[in-house]
Amino acid sequence: MSVQVDMSTGADWRELAVCRSIGPEPFDTPDNMSSSALKAHYDRARVFCESCPVQYECLASALNEEEGVPRDERQGVRGGFGPRARYNQGPFLLERVVASR
Numbered sequence: 001m002s003v004q005v006d007m008s009t010g011a012d013w014r015e016l017a018v019c020r021s022i023g024p025e026p027f028d029t030p031d032n033m034s035s036s037a038l039k040a041h042y043d044r045a046r047v048f049c050e051s052c053p054v055q056y057e058c059l060a061s062a063l064n065e066e067e068g069v070p071r072d073e074r075q076g077v078r079g080g081f082g083p084r085a086r087y088n089q090g091p092f093l094l095e096r097v098v099a100s101r
């Protein structure tokens with residue numbers, strides 16, 4: 001299922017991304033990290049995402065790019081959600097983002 005995002009303003013949502021000034025490391029999936037450490041790592045990233053003005057657009061973009069991608073090949077936090085949540089819940093996560101705003 002493809003998710004439609006309104007880009008009618010012509011602006012690139014990435015220009016408004018909170019992570020743009022932070023860098024990618026907090027949002028990546030590090031190698032050789034225990035599951036509890038990885039959860040803490042993702043939780044820290046999610047704090048940034050929850051304050052990000054383009055969380056919806058970011059998540060929609062991730063879901064589009066990952067369509068058909070197996071769970072274990074998805075990486076990092078995008079749009080406030082880790083790989084497992086994006087794989088298991090897909091577009092339903094967009095409703096959660098809208099409801100949280």
Ligand code: SF4
Pocket residue numbers: 017018019020027048049050052053054055056058059077078079080
């Ligand atoms: S929602 Fe998170 S990962 Fe997406 S642009 Fe914003 S800060 Fe970056």
